[in-house]
Amino acid sequence: MTARILVVDDIRTNIKVLEAKLTSEYYEVISASNGPEALEAAVIQKPDLILLDVMMPGMDGFEVCRRLKANPDTAHVPVIMVTALGDPEDRVQGLSAGADDFLTKPVDDTAMFARVRSLLRVKLMLDELRMRERTSASLGVISPPVPSLHEDYAAAQILLVEDNPRDQVRLQRMIEGQFRTEMTADGMDALNRARQTEYDSVVVSLSLQNPDGLRLCSQFRTTEETRNVPILLLVGPDDQKQLVKGLEIGVTDYVVRPIDRNEFIARLRAQVRRKRYQDRLRLHYQQSMEMAVTDPLTGLYNRRYMASHLATLLAQSASQHGTSVAIIDLDHFKQVNDTHGHPAGDDVLREVGNRIVRNIRGIDMACRYGGEEFVVLMPDTNLEASEVVANRLLNAIGGKPMQTRSAGEMTVTCSIGCTASLETDTADTLLKRADDALYEAKHGGRNRIVYRPS
Structure with missing residues (x-):
């Protein structure tokens, strides 16, 4: 997996070392030597990941990271902070x-590339969702969500x-009151739950x-219902290979x-933020698709x-009955x-839509054609069979x-x-014939049905 990586460090030698390591693995590397340069490069160069030094003069890495995450254009870009500081408070x-x-520092190459690949996989998935969001936004359907550092963590399910048993007690005490937690000692029970x-994590x-722990993680990733849940692994100091x-x-x-404890809570909160952003992207995409159709x-x-x-119905129809169309x-x-x-008119239109849906078959599809016109598509239905549906609709709308x-x-x-379709019909010709029948019904006294033979 290739990607563009922004390396930020005020020491040129450090940049060169990381650049050599990353390019040897076929990553494209761009660099910045201070905070303002990094912020500008992140917007203009659009990196897939940022390796950010903490200790820089002027604007340190913490402030750079806060500004990156506050900018909607860069908030989704993964940031790995590189530091000589080993204090947990700095990580928090x-x-x-x-x-x-x-x-x-000194950076272990194996650990670095494992973290880079892991975060790039997550970003690749989020980029796909964000691309769909941009398409929806360009159509004016729905505005895309933005990652946030502020969430209701107390409602998160962990x-x-x-x-x-002793570690169970410790873990629950550590995050008590921070999240909604459940505990299990059995991996298969965890997967079933x-x-x-x-869960948020x-x-x-x-x-x-x-x-064993790694096998359970693998099963989470290969199971449809759980493949997107964030997994936080608890490891020992000598478990680098695993x-x-x-x-x-x-x-x-x-x-x-x-x-x-503080680092544990901070990392869980980071997972909750990412999971909820990912969920919002998916939800907004589903909503935008619904709104589009x-x-x-x-x-x-x-x-x-x-x-x-x-x-599509006309192109795929293999039935001798074809497809019938009713314009209402x-x-x-x-x-x-x-x-x-108009408020009363809107109420009428909504109720007509409800009555149409309640009085058509499961295979039929209803749509609002425009204004006060509606269309019902009846697959695998000849003109004679469509009369049953059309008469039911006429009575359902005007009878009460x-x-x-x-x-x-x-x-x-x-x-x-x-009307009903012919083998030579297109969507336009079929709708035109149904519309001609509707015109005849309107001019023949209204509150009636006209069937136009194929």
Whole structure:
């Protein structure tokens, strides 16, 4: 996996050393020698990851990281802070500023590349979601979310997987009151729980026996329901090889024993922030897709989606019955708006949409065609069979008064034009024939159905 990495250090020799190591692994390297340069390069050069020195004159690495995470253009870029400081308080300060990981000088090459690859995998997934978000935003559908350093951590659900009773007690005491926690000593129980509950993070002890910690992490990553949950691995000071393996199979972060409480909480909070940002991206994308294909007033599919779906039905139809189409137009609807106002008219349109949905078959699709017009697509349905659906719709819409919030009850009838497809039909020709039938129904007295033979 190639990527562009920004190296930030005020000592040129350090930059050169890291640049040589990274380019040998086919990464593209750009550099900055101070905080302001780093902030500018992060926006202009758009790196995939930043290796950021802590101790720099003027603006230190902590402040640079805070500013990177506060900028929507760079907030999603993973930051690994490189420091000679070994105090847990410094790691906590960096994690609180938004850093994704720490490397201590002198930097171990194996550890560095394992962390780089792990964070790049996460960014690759988030970039895919962000690209979809940008597409939605460009269509004016929905604004994309921005990562935040401020979350309601007390509501976050954490699953602790530890089979040592004494360590179980220690872990629960460490994060008591910080998160909502569950504890299990069995890996398979943890996996089953995570399949049913969406945890913000799962903490796994590397020393776990049933199954072993790394195997459980692997199972989390290969199971559909759990592959995206963040995993925090608890490792010993001599577990470097196993830690590297864990990062390669998808472990998100780690804490070295003996565990510093503040660092443990800070790392869990970082995982919660990333998980919730990832969840918001997915949710917004789903919402944007729904908004792109549905009518906001009635909740029915919109005209654009209906036309595309109809074209697909006609292209894929292998049935001799073909596809029938009914276009529904409300009679004298302009009078509803003119007499009772647009809020009453909107209530009517919503209720008509509801009545249509309740009175079509499971295979049928309803859409709002525009204004007071609706369309129902009936796959695998000839003209004779479509009469049953069309008559049911005519009676459902006009046979019972509709309740509006601003104008009370009113009765609204409709006219329907119905036709069935020929082998040579396109979506346009089929809709045109149904529209001609609707025109005939409107001019033939309204509150009626006209069937236009194929």
